[in-house]
Amino acid sequence: MDALIEQLKNIVGPNGVLTGDDVASRSENWPPMGGCRARAIIRPADTEEVSAVLRACHEQDQAVVTHGGVTGLVGGAMTSPDDIVVSLERMHGMDPVDTVNRTITVEAGVPLQKVQEVAEAAGLLFPLDFGARGSAQIGGAISTNAGGNSVIRYGMTREQLLGIEAVLADGTVISSMKDVIKNNTGYDLKQLFVGSEGTLGIVTRAVLRLRPAPRSRNTALVAVDSFDDLGRFLRSMDSALGGTLSAFEVMWSDFYGLVIDDGEKHGRPLDTTHAYYVLLESTGGHQESDMARFESALQEAFEEGLAADAVIAQSRQQRADLWAIRDDIERLVEALYPPVVFDVSLGIPQMEDYVTEVSGALKERWPQSRMVTFGHLGDGNIHLVITVGSMDEQDTRGVEEIVYGALGKRGGIISAEHGIGLQKRAYLTHSRSGEEIELMRTLKKALDPRNILNPGKIF
Amino acid sequence: MDALIEQLKNIVGPNGVLTGDDVASRSENWPPMGGCRARAIIRPADTEEVSAVLRACHEQDQAVVTHGGVTGLVGGAMTSPDDIVVSLERMHGMDPVDTVNRTITVEAGVPLQKVQEVAEAAGLLFPLDFGARGSAQIGGAISTNAGGNSVIRYGMTREQLLGIEAVLADGTVISSMKDVIKNNTGYDLKQLFVGSEGTLGIVTRAVLRLRPAPRSRNTALVAVDSFDDLGRFLRSMDSALGGTLSAFEVMWSDFYGLVIDDGEKHGRPLDTTHAYYVLLESTGGHQESDMARFESALQEAFEEGLAADAVIAQSRQQRADLWAIRDDIERLVEALYPPVVFDVSLGIPQMEDYVTEVSGALKERWPQSRMVTFGHLGDGNIHLVITVGSMDEQDTRGVEEIVYGALGKRGGIISAEHGIGLQKRAYLTHSRSGEEIELMRTLKKALDPRNILNPGKIF
Numbered sequence: 037m038d039a040l041i042e043q044l045k046n047i048v049g050p051n052g053v054l055t056g057d058d059v060a061s062r063s064e065n066w067p068p069m070g071g072c073r074a075r076a077i078i079r080p081a082d083t084e085e086v087s088a089v090l091r092a093c094h095e096q097d098q099a100v101v102t103h104g105g106v107t108g109l110v111g112g113a114m115t116s117p118d119d120i121v122v123s124l125e126r127m128h129g130m131d132p133v134d135t136v137n138r139t140i141t142v143e144a145g146v147p148l149q150k151v152q153e154v155a156e157a158a159g160l161l162f163p164l165d166f167g168a169r170g171s172a173q174i175g176g177a178i179s180t181n182a183g184g185n186s187v188i189r190y191g192m193t194r195e196q197l198l199g200i201e202a203v204l205a206d207g208t209v210i211s212s213m214k215d216v217i218k219n220n221t222g223y224d225l226k227q228l229f230v231g232s233e234g235t236l237g238i239v240t241r242a243v244l245r246l247r248p249a250p251r252s253r254n255t256a257l258v259a260v261d262s263f264d265d266l267g268r269f270l271r272s273m274d275s276a277l278g279g280t281l282s283a284f285e286v287m288w289s290d291f292y293g294l295v296i297d298d299g300e301k302h303g304r305p306l307d308t309t310h311a312y313y314v315l316l317e318s319t320g321g322h323q324e325s326d327m328a329r330f331e332s333a334l335q336e337a338f339e340e341g342l343a344a345d346a347v348i349a350q351s352r353q354q355r356a357d358l359w360a361i362r363d364d365i366e367r368l369v370e371a372l373y374p375p376v377v378f379d380v381s382l383g384i385p386q387m388e389d390y391v392t393e394v395s396g397a398l399k400e401r402w403p404q405s406r407m408v409t410f411g412h413l414g415d416g417n418i419h420l421v422i423t424v425g426s427m428d429e430q431d432t433r434g435v436e437e438i439v440y441g442a443l444g445k446r447g448g449i450i451s452a453e454h455g456i457g458l459q460k461r462a463y464l465t466h467s468r469s470g471e472e473i474e475l476m477r478t479l480k481k482a483l484d485p486r487n488i489l490n491p492g493k494i495f
Numbered sequence: 496m497d498a499l500i501e502q503l504k505n506i507v508g509p510n511g512v513l514t515g516d517d518v519a520s521r522s523e524n525w526p527p528m529g530g531c532r533a534r535a536i537i538r539p540a541d542t543e544e545v546s547a548v549l550r551a552c553h554e555q556d557q558a559v560v561t562h563g564g565v566t567g568l569v570g571g572a573m574t575s576p577d578d579i580v581v582s583l584e585r586m587h588g589m590d591p592v593d594t595v596n597r598t599i600t601v602e603a604g605v606p607l608q609k610v611q612e613v614a615e616a617a618g619l620l621f622p623l624d625f626g627a628r629g630s631a632q633i634g635g636a637i638s639t640n641a642g643g644n645s646v647i648r649y650g651m652t653r654e655q656l657l658g659i660e661a662v663l664a665d666g667t668v669i670s671s672m673k674d675v676i677k678n679n680t681g682y683d684l685k686q687l688f689v690g691s692e693g694t695l696g697i698v699t700r701a702v703l704r705l706r707p708a709p710r711s712r713n714t715a716l717v718a719v720d721s722f723d724d725l726g727r728f729l730r731s732m733d734s735a736l737g738g739t740l741s742a743f744e745v746m747w748s749d750f751y752g753l754v755i756d757d758g759e760k761h762g763r764p765l766d767t768t769h770a771y772y773v774l775l776e777s778t779g780g781h782q783e784s785d786m787a788r789f790e791s792a793l794q795e796a797f798e799e800g801l802a803a804d805a806v807i808a809q810s811r812q813q814r815a816d817l818w819a820i821r822d823d824i825e826r827l828v829e830a831l832y833p834p835v836v837f838d839v840s841l842g843i844p845q846m847e848d849y850v851t852e853v854s855g856a857l858k859e860r861w862p863q864s865r866m867v868t869f870g871h872l873g874d875g876n877i878h879l880v881i882t883v884g885s886m887d888e889q890d891t892r893g894v895e896e897i898v899y900g901a902l903g904k905r906g907g908i909i910s911a912e913h914g915i916g917l918q919k920r921a922y923l924t925h926s927r928s929g930e931e932i933e934l935m936r937t938l939k940k941a942l943d944p945r946n947i948l949n950p951g952k953i954f
Contacts, residue, residue, distance in 0.1 A: 194683075216908055217875055223695075224640075227683065250737065274707045279648070279739055321734055329780065381677045416677065449679075
């Protein structure tokens with residue numbers, strides 16, 4: 037075992053290997069669940085070193101867990117004491133933005149926020165965005181197909197990716213660093229490494245697609261009185277705004293009522309008597325005509341009886357205040373402690389019934405339970421925050437069974453954005469069939485026959 | 496051999512099997528290159544029959560070529576006399592449009608145009624669109640990741656697909672018929688069947704994503720005097736139009752000059768002295784404000800000196816007239832006969848230099864050669880139509896070597912939309928590395944170890 041560490045040290049240099057306390061003091065999940073348990077953390081400086089490290093590990097059947105920013109929420113980067121961690125943290129090189137092609141080529145260890153900043157400085161937009169932007173690395177975002185705030189407009193990480201370079205379990209480097217949108221030359225291999233949580237290869241570099249930076253932004257908070265109206269309102273806005281809809285965040289009344297509460301922190305932009313509250317946003321290229329279109333779209337919704345009340349942000353500050361209501365997860369978790377949090381997808385037509393069934397089943401088993409619902413309705417993605425007032429493992433399992441059981445029978449998705457990792461592995465069959473899981477295993481065996489890459493994750 | 500046909504007849508019924516003249520009278524490519532050569536055409540009525548047919552063929556190592564609308568351009572559906580064709584033509588069922596979720600579930604044999612029509616009748620848009628819409632089937636569009644007219648706005652077929660059902664070589668049915676946008680529950684298996692040209696499985700059903708139907712459309716023809724300006728004009732429009740740009744079709748002056756010619760057929764909306772002509776279109780949700788934004792964006796381009804001249808369509812007829820110029824491929828092929836046609840992608844910064852190098856190399860070898868260039872610049876995809884005045888096989892190979900050679904050294908793509916099939920197989924190495932092709936073979940072996948699905952295509 038030590039011989040392997042010595043061998044790896046020869047590849048990455050003494051500075052590239054961490055052991056002992058330097059390993060244990062590191063986190064490997066979010067929220068942190070104790071220090072990293074791995075034997076060593078190997079920090080290659082480039083793709084060739086990643087390749088050499090994997091070749092050595094492959095020869096000795098050494099399990100490897102890849103670490104990016106370790107901001108994942110499902111234990112996908114957790115280690116056991118026999119694992120080696122390969123961390124991409126020293127691979128944070130970026131080519132200059134190609135402003136003509138609107139692309140940027142980066143190493144996998146670059147933090148998301150760096151890419152956003154460099155794109156912005158070049159007058160462009162890298163639309164991928166989520167809370168962990170400061171720590172999360174591009175390689176991790178790719179491996180988990182991260183979603184976030186801009187999916188309704190720009191899609192998930194998969195849609196931001198033009199080219200990729202990845203290293204297979206045996207050290208083979210697959211370089212598909214293309215900078216074009218259209219490429220029908222055989223199998224689209226990059227898809228294998230997107231969302232497979234480090235089980236099929238280590239992503240080392242990527243060509244990312246950039247977009248024009250928006251020049252206008254219009255925001256409103258809109259009250260809606262029924263779920264049917266909510267769906268019609270979404271379709272109406274999407275149509276009237278001509279594809280410039282950039283947020284359609286829905287808060288169920290339990291969310292809005294809880295966060296607004298006494299009106300001290302957030303004021304009370306709309307009263308708390310409605311069933312749903314939509315944070316609506318549209319971005320575009322021309323402030324004046326975009327504002328006219330936004331107001332006319334809202335006007336239309338009022339005339340059709342879809343919107344019950346609304347407030348349009350008149351300044352940057354007012355917009356920030358409206359977003360602060362939607363983003364006040366702190367208040368939520370405080371009120372629903374200890375929380376169990378879910379990230380599920382299902383067809384909009386099934387959604388209302390689903391939420392009713394889950395909250396009913398919870399109340400039946402735990403009369404003191406509370407549940408709050410909100411989410412990216414435009415993406416079919418909702419979050420449930422539930423508390424039954426206990427941190428008991430068995431209670432948590434019970435809650436999960438209710439939430440995922442009701443979901444599975446509606447063809448829903450147990451993880452819209454977060455992935456499976458370790459934490460959702462037991463529930464994978466609620467969303468994927470036996471044949472699907474078998475085909476995943478076939479792919480895993482074909483690409484990683486010795487099962488050294490992030491073993492035991494997903495399935 | 497006959498025993499197998501009998502066995503298949505028992506599965507799909509006598510009506511489901513075609514042999515003899517019923518096979519030979521059918522085409523298997525576009526343009527047609529002689530009749531279908533297969534032993535028999537098997538026409539299953541549902542997924543279970545597809546599964547049973549493949550199981551039987553798998554047991555007997557029988558090669559299977561899947562046929563949709565056979566409008567492919569690269570020989571991907573060509574057969575040899577030992578092959579069995581599985582045609583999806585009897586599987587053309589469609590569920591009603593889900594207008595709330597904005598999805599439609601269809602069988603793979605439904606023609607593209609049918610889906611477009613049904614979506615439109617429901618007030619929605621299925622944005623995938625290309626010339627063969629009347630014959631091309633959804634399953635074929637998925638298997639070839641078809642592109643077409645709306646890629647700049649909506650992406651390729653891959654981006655229109657939420658769920659898929661496919662049958663593997665051994666008859667296993669993989670059903671991932673999800674109707675949601677976000678699904679991070681393990682490997683995204685549907686990606687395997689998109690663009691793999693029937694070599695990894697037979698697509699039998701799909702859940703397609705629909706979009707709001709546009710309510711406004713603004714169109715202009717714009718003259719631009721340099722390639723640098725062209726790139727800047729594209730970026731300027733994309734930014735000013737706030738993501739509603741729906742076409743940015745560029746005609747090089749050789750194209751425009753040739754098609755306009757004497758001005759009889761198309762008039763002369765702009766004179767023929769400029770270097771590039773852009774057919775620009777934007778779609779949106781609100782006619783009045785969209786028109787204001789479109790005109791203001793063009794105005795901005797004039798002020799920045801990017802546009803040299805322009806005409807804005809003032810009516811539906813004028814819009815159709817402008818599109819007729821871009822779509823007059825007939826005139827092109829007539830003038831450049833016999834034509835060799837290419838569909839390549841490369842980064843915009845490499846494009847001008849690439850076109851210059853190719854046309855120079857052609858002129859050097861064939862002084863009488865002519866080349867015309869046009870394409871979807873917004874997608875980095877251009878078409879070259881070349882004639883050297885001969886149909887000689889060796890001349891065609893010579894032209895291909897020049898076009899693909901100059902492309903390969905710039906990291907370009909030999910097939911942006913059309914796929915590889917048989918016709919581009921020899922050139923695959925210009926766009927994909929040895930390691931990539933080896934990984935494709937690994938996937939092929941894992942999913943189709945007996946190599947019965949469309950053998951010999953792609954690689």
